[in-house]
Amino acid sequence: MGKEFFTDVPEPIGYAGLDSSDPLSYKVYQPDRLVLGKRMEDQMRVAVCYWHSFNWPGQDVFGRGTFDRPWLEVGGDAMVAARQKMDAAFEFVSKLGVPFMCFHDVDIAPEGETFADYATNLESMVDYAEERMSETGIRLLWGTANLFSHPRYAAGASTNPDPSVYAYAAAQVKHALEATHRLGGENYVLWGGRDGYETLLNTDLRQEGIQMASFLTMVAEHKRNIGFEGTLLIEPKPAEPTKHQYDYDSQTVHGFLERFDLAGEYKLNIEGNHATLAGHSFHHDVAYAVSHGIFGSIDANRGDPQTGWDTDQFPNSVDELSLIFYEILKGGGFTTGGFNFDTKLRRQSLDRSDLFHGHIGGIDALAKALLVAADLLEADTLSNPLSHRYAGWSEDVGRGILSGSESLESLEARVMSGELDPSPVSGSQELLENRVNQVIWGSEA
Numbered sequence: 001m002g003k004e005f006f007t008d009v010p011e012p013i014g015y016a017g018l019d020s021s022d023p024l025s026y027k028v029y030q031p032d033r034l035v036l037g038k039r040m041e042d043q044m045r046v047a048v049c050y051w052h053s054f055n056w057p058g059q060d061v062f063g064r065g066t067f068d069r070p071w072l073e074v075g076g077d078a079m080v081a082a083r084q085k086m087d088a089a090f091e092f093v094s095k096l097g098v099p100f101m102c103f104h105d106v107d108i109a110p111e112g113e114t115f116a117d118y119a120t121n122l123e124s125m126v127d128y129a130e131e132r133m134s135e136t137g138i139r140l141l142w143g144t145a146n147l148f149s150h151p152r153y154a155a156g157a158s159t160n161p162d163p164s165v166y167a168y169a170a171a172q173v174k175h176a177l178e179a180t181h182r183l184g185g186e187n188y189v190l191w192g193g194r195d196g197y198e199t200l201l202n203t204d205l206r207q208e209g210i211q212m213a214s215f216l217t218m219v220a221e222h223k224r225n226i227g228f229e230g231t232l233l234i235e236p237k238p239a240e241p242t243k244h245q246y247d248y249d250s251q252t253v254h255g256f257l258e259r260f261d262l263a264g265e266y267k268l269n270i271e272g273n274h275a276t277l278a279g280h281s282f283h284h285d286v287a288y289a290v291s292h293g294i295f296g297s298i299d300a301n302r303g304d305p306q307t308g309w310d311t312d313q314f315p316n317s318v319d320e321l322s323l324i325f326y327e328i329l330k331g332g333g334f335t336t337g338g339f340n341f342d343t344k345l346r347r348q349s350l351d352r353s354d355l356f357h358g359h360i361g362g363i364d365a366l367a368k369a370l371l372v373a374a375d376l377l378e379a380d381t382l383s384n385p386l387s388h389r390y391a392g393w394s395e396d397v398g399r400g401i402l403s404g405s406e407s408l409e410s411l412e413a414r415v416m417s418g419e420l421d422p423s424p425v426s427g428s429q430e431l432l433e434n435r436v437n438q439v440i441w442g443s444e445a
């Protein structure tokens, strides 16, 4: 047991119900409550992210850190400081009472001066994490490598015009993947933060695509070589920090994976605010992934409708989250994935306890969304009208078209003879919206 930082929150956060006035309690989230035959905790698989919660002192491009984060101010030996930060993380996640955390290699270990320093520091922090995990029971939802902060990655990692940067990224991923494996991580994430471009004037799109595919192939090979059984995940984002990022959205990544025969190797980690930056809804990117068998995990957060960048706010819309959870349950629920809170406090939320308020609110909103989604699924609220709408595709002509036994000629003959005479039917959007709201308003917290 290391030093305690969250002394204002002496006990783990418990369930107190909707009537409670205690802000440090769950209003809906009850880990042991059964929903569709599974414990809520196992349906939701919540993780806390290390980078925004423990590494970030609240600076923005206009000003320095504002947060009360004593574990970031220890100074002196970088390894001592890293262990203090890890103590803060394990204390927070234990008190929040959720099963997982997620981190980048450099979130937990100082980079040092050389690659050898990096490797030694990471190894030693993984030892410490292993200790703290077995003490607390907290698990690793996913690990990843930060291939975007260091200046060497300014022009990308695997898509860098310089192969020695590609090599450096490969070496880093090797260590981060092995660290994730050692810690029993359930997934490994690749977010190509700077794998994109600032200007087409200096960019060879075809070359960079080939480089990225070769990198993903090497990662999948190494996964097999070391016997890592977790899921490899790609996290789409359309832009920021680059003007254009190659892993633009669910559909673009899917197309890329198919093009390079990698579709069986990777699934997606979908982030709410990334989907909305791509001009979609969060619902869209999740629905696309689930319906194409490439859904893996979620980075839960939300953007600001009036702000054009990744604000990473805590998710709080039950309306939005219910439809996301509905898609996930429709696909059979999470396997190795979960809801990682890739979320940042606002810069004015200075207090250490604000970190609890952000997570508690987001977890409760997700728990309520889970209950709504289970009701939607059990009552066939959306699935009945959907199967009715597409019923023609299991009848004669529809089946023939899909099985290839019809042609333009045969269909023209059917239309010409008057056998097929379509009459438009209502899409019933408002009716469906009302039904969804009825379930949201009526579901029992």
Ligand code: XUL
Residues within 6 Å of the ligand: 051, 104, 144, 189, 191, 235, 237, 271, 299, 310, 342
């Ligand atoms: C950046 C982002 C990353 C990834 C992991 O927008 O979401 O933190 O989740 O590298």
Ligand code: CO
Residues within 6 Å of the ligand: 235, 271, 299, 342
């Ligand atoms: Co993310």
